[in-house]
Structure formats: C-alpha cells, structure tokens
Amino acid sequence: MQTLEQLQAGELIGIKKLKLACGLTKFPLEILELAETLEILDLSGNRLSQLPQEFARLRNLKIAFFSDNEFTQFPEVLGQCPKLEMIGFKACNIETVPENALPPLTRWLILTNNQIAELPRSIGNCARMQKLMLAGNKLTQLPKELANCQNLELLRISANELVELPDWLFSMPRLSWLAISGNPCTQHGQVAADLREVLWDELAMEEVLGQGASGIISRAQWKKPGAVSRPVAVKVFKGEVTSDGLPQDEMQACIAAGSHPNLVQVLGKIAQHPEQKQGLVLELIPQEYRILGITPSFESCTRDVYPEGTVFPLAHVLSIATGIASVSAHLHARGILHGDLYAHNTLVNATGHALFGDFGAATIYDQTDPERASALERLEVRAFGCLLEDLLDHLSPEDAAEECVPALLQLKQKCMQPDVLQRPDFSSILRQITQAAKL
CATH class of the missing domain: 1.10.510.10 (Transferase(Phosphotransferase) domain 1)
Structure with a gap:
C-alpha cells in the first residue's frame, strides 16, 4: 500500500497499481497525474462519497475498487472510462445506479451489500459481463435487458427482495454459478434436517485453520461428558451478508445436505455461544487433503x-x-x-x-x-x-x-x-x- 504523501510528492509517477486507505473524504486529484500508466486503483476503506468528472481522464484504468466508502450513488463518470472492466463497490450504501453509468467493457461488477432497489436497463449493454455480484441489496426484480448479457457466468442475487425469478434467467447459455437464497421467491417452507446440538462449553478451541467470507474455521477438541475428547473443526459464522448471501442460508443448506462420502461430515450445530453466534461442528479433514x-x-x-x-x-x-x-x-x-x-x-x-x-x-x-x-x-x-x-x-x-x-x-x-x-x-x-x- 502506498501513502498519500508519496502521491502528493510525485513519487508514484509511472506506477500501474495504486492502493490508498487513509480516511480520504475527497478524491485526490494527484491520482490523475498517473493517467498514462495506472491500470488498477484501490481506494477501499475510505470515506469517499463521490468522484470528480476529471476521473474520466484515467483512460487506461482497468480495475477500480471503492468498497467500504460512503457512496450513495454509483458514480456516472465511470461510464466514461473506456478500458474499465472490473468494478467493486461492496458495502457502500449505494441506493441508485444511473442509466449508462456502467462502462461498456464491464465484465466483473461487485455491488454486494448496498441498498440498490433497481438496476438500470442499460446493464444490458454490457455484453462482456461475466460476473455480477448483487447479494444483500433491495432488488425486487431483474431488468429484462439483463438477458442480453449472454456471456454472464456467475450471478449472486441472494438476500434481496425478489418475489419471482424471470424465466429467461434459466436459459442463459453460459450461466453456471448462481446464488438465489434469502429472497421471498426461495422461501417455500423448507426445514433443514435435525442436527444435534453441541454446547460451546464442550469445545476447546485451538488454532485457526482458515477464514472465508462467511466465517472462521478452527481446530477444536470436542469433549462430550463421560467421553474421550475428539478433534473436530468448528465453523463460527460472522453473521454478516457475504458476497454469496446470508450465513444462515449457508448453515441450513450445509445441514440439509446430509451425509455423503464426498462431503465433509457435519457433526452438530453450536448451542449457547457466548456471543449468540451460529456455528457448525465438522469432521476434521485429514491433513493429506x-x-x-x-x-x-x-x-x-x-x-x-x-x-x-x-x-x-x-x-x-x-x-x-x-x-x-x-x-x-x-x-x-x-x-x-x-x-x-x-x-x-x-x-x-x-x-x-x-x-x-x-x-x-x-x-x-x-x-x-x-x-x-x-x-x-x-x-x-x-x-x-x-x-x-x-x-x-x-x-x-x-x-x-x-x-x-x-x-x-x-x-x-x-x-x-x-x-x-x-x-x-x-x-x-x-x-x-x-x-x-x-x-
């Protein structure tokens, strides 16, 4: 990560990638001096709420990240960036995406966890769109023009307010990875299979094995009363909207999956967590995997x-x-x-x-x-x-x-x-x- 001082001193001329996270409230115009070479810009984790019209001078920019800022509207000026193809505005409280604000070459768009109730019809002009991430918004429908995005392969629309899904969605020729849970149209009274409860006090947590968008997986010892302790893996959900959807939907599906020789076995669900968090106790995967x-x-x-x-x-x-x-x-x-x-x-x-x-x-x-x-x-x-x-x-x-x-x-x-x-x-x-x- 570079510093604002380096940028202002002219020390970053000629760079292709810039990352600044220093509480910015205004877009630093010095970034425009990098227009000849800048291809990747990451201003996530600041307090920005808008971009200047001069931003369009970044004509070589291919990737732009603005997640965890204070935008309420998707900046229209981005539609004037001729090479911009990957854009991220996760968790920014965006409410509107204006018509023609999406660059025509967009192929990877991240708008997860915002307040978007409607997508622009012009999204259908993004013929190269392959990856569209919209989980955790307020969408009630998808524009029919989205069907024009025939190259779309991954779509995340979980945790919205969709009351129905259009028929054309299920005939998209390249769509392969679809997430639709947490919408009214997917609530049909399903009940996950019963699973035994494992008291938090029965688990002795050890080292963290990994961390994903939805939770943290740790090694633990499960000591049931009157039994020998057993090594297990414990996944504790963060309880936040992820790029894929809601943790509770993940948990329900994981439980409903049941047993299979090619699935990691679920042993129980956590009860009486001190912070009331949800979690699962899983079979510990052998180290050779x-x-x-x-x-x-x-x-x-x-x-x-x-x-x-x-x-x-x-x-x-x-x-x-x-x-x-x-x-x-x-x-x-x-x-x-x-x-x-x-x-x-x-x-x-x-x-x-x-x-x-x-x-x-x-x-x-x-x-x-x-x-x-x-x-x-x-x-x-x-x-x-x-x-x-x-x-x-x-x-x-x-x-x-x-x-x-x-x-x-x-x-x-x-x-x-x-x-x-x-x-x-x-x-x-x-x-x-x-x-x-x-x-």
Whole structure:
C-alpha cells in the first residue's frame, strides 16, 4: 500500500497499481497525474462519497475498487472510462445506479451489500459481463435487458427482495454459478434436517485453520461428558451478508445436505455461544487433503487457475469427476443448488479422493416445480463441465491417448452446451463417467 504523501510528492509517477486507505473524504486529484500508466486503483476503506468528472481522464484504468466508502450513488463518470472492466463497490450504501453509468467493457461488477432497489436497463449493454455480484441489496426484480448479457457466468442475487425469478434467467447459455437464497421467491417452507446440538462449553478451541467470507474455521477438541475428547473443526459464522448471501442460508443448506462420502461430515450445530453466534461442528479433514484449484484471478474472472506444472493422472481425473458428479446428484436429489461448484471448493488426497464443501452460495429450492428444478440442476451441470474441462486440460500427457479420454471430452461438451435443458443431469453424468472408466 502506498501513502498519500508519496502521491502528493510525485513519487508514484509511472506506477500501474495504486492502493490508498487513509480516511480520504475527497478524491485526490494527484491520482490523475498517473493517467498514462495506472491500470488498477484501490481506494477501499475510505470515506469517499463521490468522484470528480476529471476521473474520466484515467483512460487506461482497468480495475477500480471503492468498497467500504460512503457512496450513495454509483458514480456516472465511470461510464466514461473506456478500458474499465472490473468494478467493486461492496458495502457502500449505494441506493441508485444511473442509466449508462456502467462502462461498456464491464465484465466483473461487485455491488454486494448496498441498498440498490433497481438496476438500470442499460446493464444490458454490457455484453462482456461475466460476473455480477448483487447479494444483500433491495432488488425486487431483474431488468429484462439483463438477458442480453449472454456471456454472464456467475450471478449472486441472494438476500434481496425478489418475489419471482424471470424465466429467461434459466436459459442463459453460459450461466453456471448462481446464488438465489434469502429472497421471498426461495422461501417455500423448507426445514433443514435435525442436527444435534453441541454446547460451546464442550469445545476447546485451538488454532485457526482458515477464514472465508462467511466465517472462521478452527481446530477444536470436542469433549462430550463421560467421553474421550475428539478433534473436530468448528465453523463460527460472522453473521454478516457475504458476497454469496446470508450465513444462515449457508448453515441450513450445509445441514440439509446430509451425509455423503464426498462431503465433509457435519457433526452438530453450536448451542449457547457466548456471543449468540451460529456455528457448525465438522469432521476434521485429514491433513493429506489439498485444495484442487485456486480461486479465479482478475484475468480468468470466472475460471479457477492452477499452479504452473499442474498435472493430473487419468485415475485421479476419473476419481475426482466421479466423486463430484456423485455428490452433486446427491445434493440435487435433496433440492440443493450448491451455486459454487469449483475446484477451489474441492479438496483431494494422494489417491484422488475428493471432498466437496463451502455452501456459502447454496440454495434449497422447491422440488415441487419439476421444470424449474431441472433447469437449476442443469445450470450447475455447466459448472461441472468447466471443472471437467480443467481436469482434462491438465491431464498427464502419457494418459492423453487412453481410450476413455474422447468419451470424457464428449461429456464435457454435453455439459457445457448452450441449450440448458439439453444438458445431462448429474445422475446421467455419473453413469457416463462410470462407463468411460471401463473403456
């Protein structure tokens, strides 16, 4: 992170990336002196409420972050930035997004946790839009023009006020990762499965294992009265709106998922937390499991990335694909849309066994509407197709000529075809992988 003093002294001329978080209340005009080279600007965590018209001089700017500021309106001037493609205004109390304020090249837009009740019709002009994050707003409907964004792949509209979802949403040709929980249209009286309560006093917390948008996961010892202590993982939810939705929806979906060999086992839900926080007690994942992929980069936008030199033997490709197809079929049989089927939410061990997790974007949907249920499952099938494509792209060269590879490539194409309802369901995918493995 640079300093305002460096900027004002002219010491930052020629830089491509600038990050300032120092309680700014006005946009520093000295930033305009970086217009020839500046590509990434991060002014998150300040007290800004508007941008000057001169901001349009930043003609090489590609990425701009303004999260955790005091904007109440999305700045119209951003629509004049010809190269701007990734924009973040998370938690800014934005109420309105004016027409034509979105840059035409926008492909990644983050407006999570604001007060937006309506999207501009001009959003349909953003033909390159791939990732649209709108969880935690006040949207009551989606503009029909959004259907023009045929490249849209990831959509987060959880925790809004949507009373219905338009039919066109379920025929978007590339949509793969969808989060819709926490809206009136998804409240259909579902009740999560019963789960035993684990008293907070029975848990001896140890080191933090990881932290995500929705909560903190720690190692702990679970000491039930009269029993030997057991090592477990404990996830305590933060209770805030995340980029995916509401923590309580994640918790409900995680419980409703039940047991499966490719799921991390939920052992209980926390009771009597001293701060009344919600949480889950989970089976501790063995240390030999590693994350399969890395979260998308600025460049890849919606697709996971893999370390250089990543290679998967065919046996592992088959094992991972079988496991994820099996657990996905299990979830949809219970009416659960995971919403985040990715390699970065998949753990694998040395034998290729996969464990699937992170229900932050999950939705429990109404299975009494078979047409809608079928469309939701087949949207997620495209996400599986992307994962299978990644696995095959990193297939060990010595396995590339194996007889089952063409069948897997053909399956990948079926999963990713534009016509949503022509894609196979997960049960069919599982059968085809099993057949291919016999070749």
